[in-house]
Each structure stands twice: as C-alpha cells, then as structure tokens.
Amino acid sequence: MATERGSDIGWRLCFLAGLLAAPLLLWAVAGIGKPSALQTSPMLLITAGLLVGYGTRLGSGCTSGHGVCGLARLSFRSLIATGLFMASGAAVVFVVRHLLGA
Template identity: 60%
Template sequence: MTDFTPFASLIGGALIGLSAVLMMLAEGRIAGISGIASRLFPPYGDRLFPGRLAFIAGLVGAPLLYAAVTGASVVQTVSSNLVLMVVAGLLVGFGSVWGSGCTSGHGVCGLARLSRRSFAATGVFMAAGFATVYVVRHVIGG
C-alpha cells in the first residue's frame, strides 16, 4: 500500500508543469525527458548537448537537494528483480523514443497543447500500464 496524497501530488504536478512552461519560455522547446535523454546520443542535429546534459544532471541532483533542504529522505521502493528491471528499462527506453515521447512529452506537454498524437500516445501507454500491472499482480501473481 502507498498513502493517497492528493495535495502533495497536485503541488508536485504543478512544479512539473511549471518546469515545462519555463522550458518553453527559455528554450522554446518541449520538456520531454525521453527526447532530452535520447539526444545525448549521436547523431547530433544541434548544439544543445550541454543544456540537455545539465537538465538530466538537475533531475539526478534533485533528490539530494530535496533531502538536504527538508531533512526528509526520498522514498523510492524499487524492485530488486534485476532481470525484470533490465527488460522494463529496454521497453521504456525503446518505446518512449519510438513513440516520440513519454509521460512528460506526451502526457504533460502534449495534452496541455491538445495534441491529437499525444492524446493517442497517452491513452495507449496508460492502457498498456494498467494491463501490465493487472497481468503481473492478478493473473501471474494472483
């Protein structure tokens, strides 16, 4: 079980949205994590590599800052099934780039732009996520 946290989740979501808006204001681009991370690999079509690396470094550093400022530790319960996590990682990495976006690019920025493609993509990955957890927890695990 995890606690239902509507207020913290709403505020955290607003911070994510604010970051996406400021990215649009500063760089004129979509704050899509899969797009940013995948373009750390060649071929390079532009000169934005340092900014992309800095953004990812910010993501990596955020929990350290959070822990230092609040004194609270960041709770992350990660599966210790390494084979499962490798398969999950391959699917998430390949699928998000193949589909031109993940939860941030399609799910936040795309929906906010009322993009038809993002509504389709978000619907598909949500449905696939629900179905996968159902199978893992209630068909195989049940």
C-alpha cells in the same frame, strides 16, 4: 543574421548533474526522500531504462508529453497514445496482481 550554434554538451551535463544532485540535496537539507536500497538487480534497471527510451522514440514522445502537452493542443495522435498508455498500464497491473499473484 545567422547565429552560430555551439555544442549542447554543457546543458546536457548540467541536466544530468541536476538529476543526481537534486534528490540528495533535498534529503540533506529537508530530510525528505531518504535514499533507500534498491530491491532489484542493476541489469533489470538498465533494461527497463533502455525499454523506456525505446518506447519514447517509438511513440514519438513520452507519456507526460502526450498526456499534458499533446492533449492540451487537442492532438488526435496524443489522444490515441495516451489512451494506449493508460490501457497498457491497466493491463499490466491486472496481469501482475491477478494472474501472477504478486
């Protein structure tokens, strides 16, 4: 028996609404996570978001997907990906803190 699959726009909109509403609700109810002003340009944030999306697609998954689920499944590809994520992060921190002096 085949079931007809409906559009997935509903859950996608609910997910997006939850991403926006959850921190605001937590701040309003518990006073945790007070919203702060961004210290960077919107264009830099958009570029960073696009690069994260591209990297996720290029790496066949996100850092937490490879690091948590992939390693738990003993996936060799996830082991390599997680090692590369960690090495890249360490290299960027070294360059920014020690070579650029930021």
